[in-house]
Amino acid sequence: MRWNLAVKAVVVTTAGVLFASVFAHTTLYKRLDGWLHDSLQRTVSAPIDLSEVLVVDIDDASLSTLMRALGPWPYNRDTFAYVQSYLTERGARLVVYDLLLADTLESEALPARRNAVYAGAGFTVPLPITPAYRSQLETLAIGRDDSLAHGEDEEKASGYRQWPYLKLPATADPHAVGVMNIQPDEDGIVRRVALFHGSQGFVLPSLSLAALMAAHPDQVQADWPRRMLTVRRANIPLTNQGEVLLRYPSNAHELRVLPFYELMFAATQPDSTPPHVADKVVFIGSSSFAGGTHAYTPIARLPGVQLSALTYAMLANGSVLAPPKLAVDAAITAFALALPLLLLWRGVEASGHTYFLVFIGLPLLCMGIAVALLMGGLSSNWLYALTAGIAAWACTMAIWLFDIANDRRRLRYEAIAAREANRLKSEFLNQVTHELRTPLTAIMGFNKINQYTEDLGREARIKNSEIIAHNCEHLLALINNHLDLAKIEAGTLVIAPAPEDPEQLCRDVVTTLQPVADEKRLRIKFTRMTELPAALMLDAFRVRQVLMNLMSNALKFTQHGSVELAVGYQAPTLVLEVRDTGTGIPADALERIFRPFEQADATVAQRFGGTGLGLAITRTLVELMDGAIEVESEPGMGSTFRVRLPAEVTTRPDTVRPITDARPMEILSGRVLIAEDNEDVRALIELQLRKLGVETTSVTNGLAAVEAALSGNYDAVLIDMEMPVMNGFEATNVLRTRNYHGTILALTAHQEGTEIERALASGCDGVVRKPASIESLRAALKPVLRGSRRATGGV
Numbered sequence: 001m002r003w004n005l006a007v008k009a010v011v012v013t014t015a016g017v018l019f020a021s022v023f024a025h026t027t028l029y030k031r032l033d034g035w036l037h038d039s040l041q042r043t044v045s046a047p048i049d050l051s052e053v054l055v056v057d058i059d060d061a062s063l064s065t066l067m068r069a070l071g072p073w074p075y076n077r078d079t080f081a082y083v084q085s086y087l088t089e090r091g092a093r094l095v096v097y098d099l100l101l102a103d104t105l106e107s108e109a110l111p112a113r114r115n116a117v118y119a120g121a122g123f124t125v126p127l128p129i130t131p132a133y134r135s136q137l138e139t140l141a142i143g144r145d146d147s148l149a150h151g152e153d154e155e156k157a158s159g160y161r162q163w164p165y166l167k168l169p170a171t172a173d174p175h176a177v178g179v180m181n182i183q184p185d186e187d188g189i190v191r192r193v194a195l196f197h198g199s200q201g202f203v204l205p206s207l208s209l210a211a212l213m214a215a216h217p218d219q220v221q222a223d224w225p226r227r228m229l230t231v232r233r234a235n236i237p238l239t240n241q242g243e244v245l246l247r248y249p250s251n252a253h254e255l256r257v258l259p260f261y262e263l264m265f266a267a268t269q270p271d272s273t274p275p276h277v278a279d280k281v282v283f284i285g286s287s288s289f290a291g292g293t294h295a296y297t298p299i300a301r302l303p304g305v306q307l308s309a310l311t312y313a314m315l316a317n318g319s320v321l322a323p324p325k326l327a328v329d330a331a332i333t334a335f336a337l338a339l340p341l342l343l344l345w346r347g348v349e350a351s352g353h354t355y356f357l358v359f360i361g362l363p364l365l366c367m368g369i370a371v372a373l374l375m376g377g378l379s380s381n382w383l384y385a386l387t388a389g390i391a392a393w394a395c396t397m398a399i400w401l402f403d404i405a406n407d408r409r410r411l412r413y414e415a416i417a418a419r420e421a422n423r424l425k426s427e428f429l430n431q432v433t434h435e436l437r438t439p440l441t442a443i444m445g446f447n448k449i450n451q452y453t454e455d456l457g458r459e460a461r462i463k464n465s466e467i468i469a470h471n472c473e474h475l476l477a478l479i480n481n482h483l484d485l486a487k488i489e490a491g492t493l494v495i496a497p498a499p500e501d502p503e504q505l506c507r508d509v510v511t512t513l514q515p516v517a518d519e520k521r522l523r524i525k526f527t528r529m530t531e532l533p534a535a536l537m538l539d540a541f542r543v544r545q546v547l548m549n550l551m552s553n554a555l556k557f558t559q560h561g562s563v564e565l566a567v568g569y570q571a572p573t574l575v576l577e578v579r580d581t582g583t584g585i586p587a588d589a590l591e592r593i594f595r596p597f598e599q600a601d602a603t604v605a606q607r608f609g610g611t612g613l614g615l616a617i618t619r620t621l622v623e624l625m626d627g628a629i630e631v632e633s634e635p636g637m638g639s640t641f642r643v644r645l646p647a648e649v650t651t652r653p654d655t656v657r658p659i660t661d662a663r664p665m666e667i668l669s670g671r672v673l674i675a676e677d678n679e680d681v682r683a684l685i686e687l688q689l690r691k692l693g694v695e696t697t698s699v700t701n702g703l704a705a706v707e708a709a710l711s712g713n714y715d716a717v718l719i720d721m722e723m724p725v726m727n728g729f730e731a732t733n734v735l736r737t738r739n740y741h742g743t744i745l746a747l748t749a750h751q752e753g754t755e756i757e758r759a760l761a762s763g764c765d766g767v768v769r770k771p772a773s774i775e776s777l778r779a780a781l782k783p784v785l786r787g788s789r790r791a792t793g794g795v
Contacts, residue, residue: 008344008399016337016392020384031187033383038189038298040367044374045299047251048317052093052215053309054277055257056083058286062260069264073290077101083284086267088115091278096211096312098180098285098305101169117211119180120204122163122197129165134200136168140177141202142213143224159224159242160196160203178210182295182304190295193311196224196242208311215281216316231315237322245321245379246314248299255306255313260284283309321379329381332369336362336389340396348403355397362389443471476771495624499650500540502574503532506567509547516555522563524555529568529575536574536647542621543576543645549614550578550641558582561638569647576643585633593631594619667693668778670715670785674698675705675731676747677723681770685718685747688774694781702726706734709742716743716784718768721750721759729762736763743784747772 023029063073070079084095096117120140138144145160161181169177179197184190195209203224205213212231213220221230229236229244238244258275266274285305286292293304302310314320339358343350363386370382446464450456456464510526517524547565554563561581568575585593594615622629626646633639672689676682677700686696697712699705702719703726709717717735721728732744746759749770756767768780 005345009341012340012344012392012395012399013337015395016340016388016390017333019391020333020388023387024381024384027186029383029387030185033381034185034187034189034191036367036383037191037379040371040374041248041298042250044371045248045250046319047254048249048313048319050249050251050255050313052279052281052316053255053313054275054280054282055255055306055309056260056263056282056284057257057303057305058260058284058288058291060288060290062264063288063290065261066264073286073288080284083263083267084116086263087277087282090274092282093279094211094215094281096178096207096281096283096308097169098207098283098308099291100167100180102167114175115214117176117178117207117214118169119207120169120177120197121167122161122179122181122199123165123167124163126164127167129200133168137166137200137202137204140168141204142222143203145198145201145203145225158240159227160198161194161241163197163199166197166199166204176210176214178205178207180207180304180308182293182307184295188296190246190297190307192239192243192245194241194243195222195229195238206311208308208315211281211283211308211312212315229315231318234318236315236318236320239323244315245323246297246311247319247321247374247377248297248310249314249317249319252299252302252310255309257306281309281312283312320377321374322377324379324381328373328378329385332366332380332382332385333388335369336366336385337392339365340389340392343393344396344399348400348407350400355393355400358393359390362386362393440471440475443468443475493621493624495539495542497537497539497647499535500538500543501534502536502538502567502569502647503528505538505540505544506547506565506576509544509551510565512548513551513555516552517563520555520559522555522558522561524551524563525565527564527566529566529577530570532567532569533649535650536569537650538574538645538647539625542625546618546621546643547576547578549618550643553614554578554580554582554639554641558638572646572648574645574647576645578641579638580640581638584635584637585631585639586635590631590633594629668781668785669693670781671695671697671713672781673705673708673712673714673717673719675700675702675717675719675723675728677701677720681720685772685777688772688777689781691774692778692781694785700724702728702731702734705731706738709735709740710738714742716745716781718745718747719764720747721755722748729758732759732762732764745780 058073058075070076080097080101087095092115094115094117097119100119100121102121161183163179166179181194181197182190183192183194185192193206193208195206196203197206198204204210205222209220209222209229213222216232219232221228223229224242227238227240227242229238236244263275266272283305285303285308287294287303287305295302295304295307297307339362343355343358346354366382366386366389370380373380373382446468450461450464450468507526510524514524551563551565558580559582563581564577564579566577566579568577619629622643622645628644630642631639632642672694674682674685674689674696676685676698682698682700686698689696697708697714699708701723705717705719705728706726708714719728719731723731726734728746728748732746735744743765744763746756746764746767747770748755748759748767750756759767765784766780768776
């Protein structure tokens, strides 16, 4: 089935989007999306300012070095109080503890300091809620979600990460607390950080955000209900869950990390070089095996404290990514689908090379768009768009291959049909050559006998002329058949119905073919099956052509017996039946005989002649008249061809009946101007008109015809439509423009159609069709000539 382009486009688009939607929910897609995102992010990452941040790492080396002085891990809280005092004295802006300092004795509680931020942690297991805990939670919260009353309704939380329980640090009066939480994606890579965490309806910031708010209280505004974060007048885009998408810097390796033991040596040994901590935000945490945490990021595996410090720096510098936007994703997807749809529009004209280029180019283009968006700070679901595009490409290619296969199959069938047509045409040419040469041989032979045999008697000469006339008519019929076939194939054959007497039309056909039947000693008769209307709307010329073809075939294939034309009218259908007692037609050939250049079998042309065009033209003419033709036949029993034509009853206008050869010839009188460029045709018409008693004057082009008609006194002008210098259409138009009121008759080889209409429109009063006979000239000229008389002899 050949789908139209719109249906194909809908199928391709739907297939692409559906496949991408299904694939997007698979683990493979998520891992692939993450890997590609990380790769592109590393490619376009830019450096940021890390000078504000210092990481103090309690690593394994520090634990080993300070074992004797501080004992095993975890250290006493006095150690951190000492370090914090030292850092404050050295000018540190803020000390951030990336350590959960909770569940300590009251004597070990950390002192409250305004330049310190302590860490809390979210627990997935609910713990008992005490009034003191709730009071502390309420004091530390930056907001409250009044829509939640209990932790079990966490699925209703919006804009922050909900926890059943938040573990808080054991401090006397903490100034700021942030929740430390490393929550990687499904593939274990940390690409986003939740900035807000809540429990019991109270919302706390993350550790990095709490540090930023403490370090720059006047430059940071956090509004979690509206998912808004403003840092130094720059809006930080958040997801619906209150997460920020991190844009890791290219200089992350330049983050200054100070081992904890070096800081302790500087604090306890006066002769050591103190670290530069003035105006810095110091993150203290552990990367040790005993108490540290690590996270995989797109740039490297980092200790948790370094990730917190980098997150702080990225927030402070605005190095984050905006969440994907639906409009942008839709635009990328539309672009990715546009290329396969363009291939679909080209259809089979697209080459395999083009499909390969699109297959290679589509990922590169989508990747390029993703890179440009990343550089602009916007993340996107470009892999979804690429998946939809590739799926649409695959679907388009499948349709392309299917169409190519169909085209090749069609071309193969057409090649077979062309070979068969060539074979039939070759047979046709051979046959038509024979058909043409046969009458031409008779015409030329008998013409030379009449021309060069001096002692040939009058009767023999007349008999030879009759043979020549018969063969000329046969040759003309053969040519007309081919012309009709050409008109049918070109779609220019027009049906022109007019009021006609159906009985008279059919009787004329029988009368015309009577000599053929007499020659073969066959009976030919006309039968009325029902009463017939006086007039029906019919194209008499084409109905006569149909009947002549059918009756001629019946006479040709009947050797003994009769041929009958039966006519009936069953309103609103005219029924015509041609019955014969001829050879009959095999059942397997009943359909084939209506095809051009084909006959019942190969021996028909040899035995009976013909080209196989008559019935093909007949069926087409019947169909053009909105009718139908059918055949019933049995070999050896004869055939019946039945034609049904729609024909409305009408009233036939009073017209003069055509003059037949049986009537005595009338001798006319008058003057006729003949304009014809062909010398032989001109001489023939002059002879024919002189036989009718008409005086003639001849010219060879339209310009001469105009001059002669205006200067002479002619009863009629017989003008050929196709002449040099000035053609008949132009000459007639000039004469009418110059007020010539005489009769102008067009002389043309066209039997019907626009040429006839054009001649009448140019000003002609009537048409004489070539080849012109004495009868046709007499019928056309009689109404306009001054007088006539009966001839005493034939012509």
